[in-house]
Amino acid sequence: DIQMTQSPSSLSASVGDRVTITCRASQGVSNYLAWYQQKPGKVPKLLIYAASTLQSGVPSRFSGSGSGTDFTLTISSLQPEDVATYYCQKSNSAPLTFGGGTKVEIK
C-alpha cells in the first residue's frame, strides 16, 4: 500500500507568516491528492483537490502544488482562524490513505 507522510507534524507561526506543509507519497499518485482542514472539535473540511484546485469557498490564501510523490499546502498569510490540523489524502486507489496530519498553531 502507498504510505502518505506529512511534515512537519506540528508547527507554530505568527499571524501573517507564510506556512508550508509537505506531503510525500511512497509511490506516485499523479495529482490525485486532496488536503483537508480540521479545526479543533470540528468536522474535516475539503480545502484543495486534484493537488492544486481550491474547493469553492476556501480563501485564496490557501494553495496546493505538486504531482507524483511530493505535494505542498501553502498558507500565504496565516490567520487566527487557520488554527487546525491539516491532512493530505490520496484518491487514486484503495486504500484512500490519509497523511498523519500537521497541527498548525499561532505563535
Added chain:
Amino acid sequence: EVQLLESGGGLVQPGGSLRLSCAASGFTFSSYAMSWVRQAPGKGLEWVSGIIGSGGNTYHADSVKGRFTVSRDNSKNTLYLQMNSLRAEDTAVYYCARHSSAYYFYSYLDVWGQGTTVTVSS
C-alpha cells in the same frame, strides 16, 4: 441543503456488533460514491470503507477487512456500516462522507457528517 446524519454509535463490548447508518439529504444519493472515515481519540483520520454510487463495488481498509461491511440502500438514501467482531482499537468517531462524484477513485470527500461515536470496552 446537502446533509449527512450518522446514527447507531454507542458502547459495545469487545467481540460485539454494531450497525452505523448515515442518512443523506439534499442531493441525488445514488449519483455519489460514499465513504466511512474514523478518528480515534486524539488521533488522525483513517479511511475505513467505501462504496460506489450503484453499490456494486465496495472497498475496505485492511484493518477492518472481514469484520466490517459497507452497504447502501439508494431507495432510502442511506449508507450503512455493519461492524462485527469489534475490538478496543475500533473505538473512534465514525464519519460518513460523500465523494465528489459517482466514481470511487479520483474523487474527493466534499461533504462530511457530524460523526457518531463508537466505544468498544468491557
